[in-house]
Amino acid sequence: MAKKKTIRTIPQERTPMPEQDAQRRAHNFEEVACGYPIEAALNEAERCLLCPDEPCIAGCPVNIDIPGFIQKITEKNLRGAYDIITATNLLPAICGRVCPQENQCEGVCTVGDTLEPVAIGRLERFIGDAAIAEGWVNIPYIEPSGFKIGIVGSGPAGMACAADMAKAGCDVTVFEAFHQAGGVLKYGIPDFRLPNEVIDAEIANLMKLGVKFECNTLVGRLFTIEQMLDELSFQAVFVGTGAGYPSMLGVAGDSLNGVLSANELLTRCNLMRAKEFPDYDTPLPPAKRVAVVGAGNTAMDAMRVSLRLGAEKVYCIYRRSRTECPARAEEVHHAEDEGVEFHWHTNPVGNLDDGKGNVRGMRCIRMELGEPDDSGRRRPVPVPGSEFDFECDLVVYAIGTNANPIMGQTSSLKLNKWGYIETGENLATSVAGVFAGGDIVTGAATVIEAMGAGRKAAASMKAYLGIRATSVADLVGAASTGKLFGIDVKERNFARIRAA
Numbered sequence: 001m002a003k004k005k006t007i008r009t010i011p012q013e014r015t016p017m018p019e020q021d022a023q024r025r026a027h028n029f030e031e032v033a034c035g036y037p038i039e040a041a042l043n044e045a046e047r048c049l050l051c052p053d054e055p056c057i058a059g060c061p062v063n064i065d066i067p068g069f070i071q072k073i074t075e076k077n078l079r080g081a082y083d084i085i086t087a088t089n090l091l092p093a094i095c096g097r098v099c100p101q102e103n104q105c106e107g108v109c110t111v112g113d114t115l116e117p118v119a120i121g122r123l124e125r126f127i128g129d130a131a132i133a134e135g136w137v138n139i140p141y142i143e144p145s146g147f148k149i150g151i152v153g154s155g156p157a158g159m160a161c162a163a164d165m166a167k168a169g170c171d172v173t174v175f176e177a178f179h180q181a182g183g184v185l186k187y188g189i190p191d192f193r194l195p196n197e198v199i200d201a202e203i204a205n206l207m208k209l210g211v212k213f214e215c216n217t218l219v220g221r222l223f224t225i226e227q228m229l230d231e232l233s234f235q236a237v238f239v240g241t242g243a244g245y246p247s248m249l250g251v252a253g254d255s256l257n258g259v260l261s262a263n264e265l266l267t268r269c270n271l272m273r274a275k276e277f278p279d280y281d282t283p284l285p286p287a288k289r290v291a292v293v294g295a296g297n298t299a300m301d302a303m304r305v306s307l308r309l310g311a312e313k314v315y316c317i318y319r320r321s322r323t324e325c326p327a328r329a330e331e332v333h334h335a336e337d338e339g340v341e342f343h344w345h346t347n348p349v350g351n352l353d354d355g356k357g358n359v360r361g362m363r364c365i366r367m368e369l370g371e372p373d374d375s376g377r378r379r380p381v382p383v384p385g386s387e388f389d390f391e392c393d394l395v396v397y398a399i400g401t402n403a404n405p406i407m408g409q410t411s412s413l414k415l416n417k418w419g420y421i422e423t424g425e426n427l428a429t430s431v432a433g434v435f436a437g438g439d440i441v442t443g444a445a446t447v448i449e450a451m452g453a454g455r456k457a458a459a460s461m462k463a464y465l466g467i468r469a470t471s472v473a474d475l476v477g478a479a480s481t482g483k484l485f486g487i488d489v490k491e492r493n494f495a496r497i498r499a500a
Contacts, residue, residue: 005049007114014116015044022337026307029191029275032334033097041126045073047118051110056120059108061452062088066105066120073123082131085124086138089451090163091156091202093132094185096125097194099448100328132201137208145169147465150234152219155183156447157240157438159206160454161461166209168458168467174211177218178271184242185447187271188263188298190305220406225413229433236433236461239413239421240454243439245402249293253351258285258359262292262302262398269305287394288312291362293348294398295320300331302396303340314340315392319347319367319380345369347380349387351395362390401444418443426460427453435461
């Protein structure tokens with residue numbers, strides 16, 4: 001029997017992740033973090049205490065059996081580790097790269113009480129990359145249920161819902177407005193953080209489950225949600241369109257040439273290949289001095305992309321301090337290493353015109369922090385008389401996103417006052433048979449939280465359709481009302497009819 005590990009007997013230092021040199025990577029779109037080799041993964045896996053209370057599982061939005069897959073790594077059973085992860089998460093190579101583990105599973109890691117927490121995200125990525133390299137995929141036996149399911153949006157929520165419904169035997173079609181599947185994973189995250197090849201490999205696994213993808217299909221314009229249920233004969237629909245409608249600052253000069261949203265910058269660069277101009281004819285405004293307003297993960301992506309596109313100077317303009325900065329600490333560290341200049345306690349009040357309709361600079365004001373606001377962060381307060389002009393030829397807003405209004409304009413779905421879809425506890429909307437989850441319901445959140453919503457919606461859709469539970473987990477929390485011929489009554493099927 002293996003000797004019980006303690007905090008004193010495990011490796012004391014967190015295993016570092018190999019990275020590209022900062023000066024070299026600032027000029028290419030190759031991945032910054034190079035991934036663990038097998039020796040590093042084994043060393044880091046030894047740091048897991050295999051806690052009996054498993055706080056990391058509770059900290060994961062999709063409840064991955066984290067100690068279970070890490071133990072498989074220590075046994076050098078990488079396929080076994082992959083099997084455990086994919087029981088609840090079909091996108092380990094993606095989540096291992098972009099999830100904020102420091103606020104989720106790693107944030108509650110017991111080792112982190114004394115030492116640095118176990119690098120759960122890096123180990124998950126290691127297994128995900130091994131699966132892609134080896135061509136692993138888990139395809140269960142699927143008995144067709146006869147139900148036809150429509151998924152609107154191919155981002156993480158839509159993909160997670162599609163996977164669970166396909167495993168339940170449904171005929172699943174995912175509709176994507178853009179010309180490539182992947183949603184925000186494709187258009188919003190640069191290759192140096194999440195390579196497109198990784199996204200494509202994970203999508204290919206969904207296709208092996210029988211999921212079909214229809215790109216260049218804007219639901220709400222080509223057809224409505226109601227038409228999907230009636231004319232297109234879908235028995236249930238999931239809406240996971242995200243919240244990609246950008247916010248602008250609303251100050252003078254917002255409409256000048258050279259003022260754009262981070263969403264536009266990243267979409268043109270990531271999905272429309274503007275980074276390869278002139279080989280691809282999607283232009284981006286040429287810029288030498290770029291000011292990015294905001295300090296979240298999207299802002300970090302916009303700044304680091306601007307460096308790689310040839311900017312000489314890139315500035316982060318943020319009205320609070322580094323302590324309140326919402327981006328992942330790793331992303332801020334990478335941006336600093338690559339040469340981004342941070343201007344804390346600074347807020348734009350207007351963009352300056354060069355007389356020809358182009359931006360030539362930004363007028364800013366110094367800020368100081370007052371009392372905490374509703375978010376718990378200290379409210380920034382302007383310092384009187386501290387205005388100054390700041391030279392730049394491209395201004396990028398990364399100050400948050402909103403719900404795209406198309407769904408609300410073209411369907412009878414009930415929305416809240418911010419334009420997001422209202423749902424009940426089971427993620428059902430005001431239209432029977434239509435469910436929704438992810439950013440279109442909650443506002444901007446993480447990839448893994450969106451996936452958790454997609455899986456929760458899938459469980460509700462199966463209950464709505466009367467599909468027999470495919471695993472014990474589907475019945476957890478459901479009080480039994482007895483059995484009929486040995487089958488839980490809650491698992492009964494029923495026949496659906498359509499009135500003439």
